[in-house]
Amino acid sequence: MLKKNIPTILIVGMFFFSGYCLAGSLELAEDLFAKEEWDLCLRECRRGQLEQETPAERMELLQAVCMVRTGKEAAQTVPLFEHLVQESRDRRITILAAYELGRIQWQLNQPNAALKSFSTTFAGASDKELFLHAACSLFLLMKEYPELKAGQDALISQISTSRTLWYGALFKQCARPEATKTQTAAPGLFIRFYRNQISPAIGARCNLAPSCSEYFVQAKGKHGWLAIPMIGDRFIREPDVNKLKITPVIMKDGLIRYQDLLDDHDFWMNP
Amino acid sequence: MNRPILVSLLSACSLTAAQAQNTTFTLARELLNEEQYSLAAIEFRRAAMESEAPDQQAASYLFAGYAYLNARQPDFTGEMLDRAEEADQSSRYRCENTLLNAENAYAARDTDMALYYYDLLAEEPEAAGFRQFALRRAAAIDLGHRDWQAARRRLEPLGDAATLQLEAIDAYAAGQDKSPALGGLLGLIPGLGYWYSGETANGFRSLILNSLFMYGMADTADDDEWGAFAIITFFEVTWYSGSIYGGIDAAQRYNQERLANALDVIEGDMGYRPDSSTVVPLFKLNLEF
Numbered sequence: 001m002l003k004k005n006i007p008t009i010l011i012v013g014m015f016f017f018s019g020y021c022l023a024g025s026l027e028l029a030e031d032l033f034a035k036e037e038w039d040l041c042l043r044e045c046r047r048g049q050l051e052q053e054t055p056a057e058r059m060e061l062l063q064a065v066c067m068v069r070t071g072k073e074a075a076q077t078v079p080l081f082e083h084l085v086q087e088s089r090d091r092r093i094t095i096l097a098a099y100e101l102g103r104i105q106w107q108l109n110q111p112n113a114a115l116k117s118f119s120t121t122f123a124g125a126s127d128k129e130l131f132l133h134a135a136c137s138l139f140l141l142m143k144e145y146p147e148l149k150a151g152q153d154a155l156i157s158q159i160s161t162s163r164t165l166w167y168g169a170l171f172k173q174c175a176r177p178e179a180t181k182t183q184t185a186a187p188g189l190f191i192r193f194y195r196n197q198i199s200p201a202i203g204a205r206c207n208l209a210p211s212c213s214e215y216f217v218q219a220k221g222k223h224g225w226l227a228i229p230m231i232g233d234r235f236i237r238e239p240d241v242n243k244l245k246i247t248p249v250i251m252k253d254g255l256i257r258y259q260d261l262l263d264d265h266d267f268w269m270n271p
Numbered sequence: 272m273n274r275p276i277l278v279s280l281l282s283a284c285s286l287t288a289a290q291a292q293n294t295t296f297t298l299a300r301e302l303l304n305e306e307q308y309s310l311a312a313i314e315f316r317r318a319a320m321e322s323e324a325p326d327q328q329a330a331s332y333l334f335a336g337y338a339y340l341n342a343r344q345p346d347f348t349g350e351m352l353d354r355a356e357e358a359d360q361s362s363r364y365r366c367e368n369t370l371l372n373a374e375n376a377y378a379a380r381d382t383d384m385a386l387y388y389y390d391l392l393a394e395e396p397e398a399a400g401f402r403q404f405a406l407r408r409a410a411a412i413d414l415g416h417r418d419w420q421a422a423r424r425r426l427e428p429l430g431d432a433a434t435l436q437l438e439a440i441d442a443y444a445a446g447q448d449k450s451p452a453l454g455g456l457l458g459l460i461p462g463l464g465y466w467y468s469g470e471t472a473n474g475f476r477s478l479i480l481n482s483l484f485m486y487g488m489a490d491t492a493d494d495d496e497w498g499a500f501a502i503i504t505f506f507e508v509t510w511y512s513g514s515i516y517g518g519i520d521a522a523q524r525y526n527q528e529r530l531a532n533a534l535d536v537i538e539g540d541m542g543y544r545p546d547s548s549t550v551v552p553l554f555k556l557n558l559e560f
Contacts, residue, residue, distance in 0.1 A: 025317075027320065028313060028316055028317060032313075035347065040309065040313060044313070226516075228508065228509055228513075229509070229512035229515060229516035229517075230513075231509065231513070232511075232513020232514070232516065232517075233513040233514075233516045233517035233520055234513075235509075235510075235513065236465075236473050236476050236477050236510070236517055237470075237473055239472070239476065240470070240472055240473055264524075267523070268451070268520075268523040268527075
């Protein structure tokens with residue numbers, strides 16, 4: 001299942017119910033956006049802009065949000081959102097752009113700017129979900145930066161009135177945004193020691209792909225300590241796999257190794 | 272504006288639109304041939320949006336569905352097939368649509384749904400090729416559930432066209448799966464688990480390695496060399512647990528290979544691809560046996 005987040009739903013919803021006649025690239029971009037195909041959506045937005053499709057602001061908003069989702073640098077995305085907030089003639093686009101901008105500013109440790117952006121959304125949102133998200137974001141932002149509360153009594157009072165409508169997941173969705181990180185399986189101490197100290201001394205001993213240390217890391221990540229019998233089994237089978245030479249793989253260094261994937265030995269655990 | 276000029280202008284406009292659509296469709300076909308499935312699907316969708324004719328729109332969506340199926344994006348595939356059905360309410364592409372829906376469900380391992388669509392296709396009286404395809408795929412699903420009798424029943428109506436496949440099912444039924452639990456139990460005695468599943472060399476290696484390391488453990492313990500004992504024990508735990516795991520895994524691999532061999536005969540030579548001769552958006556699947 002696709003994990004939807006609130007701006008995605010709102011943006012798609014806004015387009016869907018807007019009654020505008022959507023042009024080709026925008027319609028495709030909107031579809032791809034709904035399915036969270038960020039890269040493809042980004043390309044469609046650029047295509048639409050080149051073809052000068054209208055309404056251009058919608059395309060810009062989609063493009064900016066996709067850039068955020070694909071982990072583009074804030075330096076690239078902030079000007080886009082700022083432009084939309086300041087220049088857009090469509091109120092809904094301004095409000096949504098302000099919310100996204102606030103999230104980025106919060107991530108960049110610019111609490112005052114984030115407060116201003118969230119306040120814009122909070123004051124102007126006509127959509128209930130967006131209103132609640134803006135309120136909760138403001139609450140969490142002020143909790144992290146208590147100095148922001150100074151002189152904001154009216155705002156705090158308004159936020160408090162909406163608290164009865166908040167729900168558990170809202171806090172998670174509005175939590176401080178973290179920078180996108182590439183998830184890689186971190187090898188443990190023993191594997192790091194083997195790779196840094198032993199392997200360079202004895203050379204590449206494993207003729208299989210992935211290598212035995214990588215196989216162990218994958219197995220450990222997937223099955224925990226069951227990785228020990230799994231790697232024991234692999235050591236025993238390795239000469240057979242080499243002898244059969246069924247699926248050769250040419251490595252980056254030009255060496256030929258033989259494929260022996262983890263999936264071929266744990267398929268029965270996850271039918 | 273007089274009528275001839277208006278007609279000429281309208282003709283020019285529709286010609287330009289048709290040309291744009293044809294260009295998009297050609298690009299999509301090229302991307303499909305280059306196996307850039309996600310990109311091809313987008314272009315097919317664009318072609319569908321550019322088209323006014325329902326049948327051409329449906330064909331473009333079917334192409335998009337086919338491309339998404341190959342890109343392993345089941346959600347998009349289903350959506351495109353639905354759109355194809357909505358675009359053209361006639362039964363022109365019914366078989367193609369049903370087959371792609373079945374394949375989509377099969378790829379997503381939703382075997383109940385896949386069987387439903389294959390059964391629908393098998394009931395099509397006029398689509399002989401589709402019927403054979405559907406019955407063989409359905410038989411493969413049944414065999415995947417280890418129900419060889421049901422698989423056989425499906426193929427019997429095909430008669431001579433399925434002789435090889437029926438023989439493969441009979442051969443599968445005549446054989447016997449290995450028990451993974453027994454394999455693991457036998458693995459307690461190093462080597463036996465592998466031998467049980469016919470992996471003789473692995474069995475000997477397991478036996479020799481475990482024997483050597485157990486001897487090493489006993490010897491170092493005898494000599495009170497506890498540091499060496501700890502290191503050897505660490506490796507022996509790996510070999511010994513590997514022997515048990517290997518007994519289970521070898522049995523599972525044996526069973527899987529036995530099934531794969533039978534499935535290869537039943538459905539290995541089957542395939543389908545859109546007719547490459549179409550230059551306008553018309554969808555036709557060429558089935559291969």
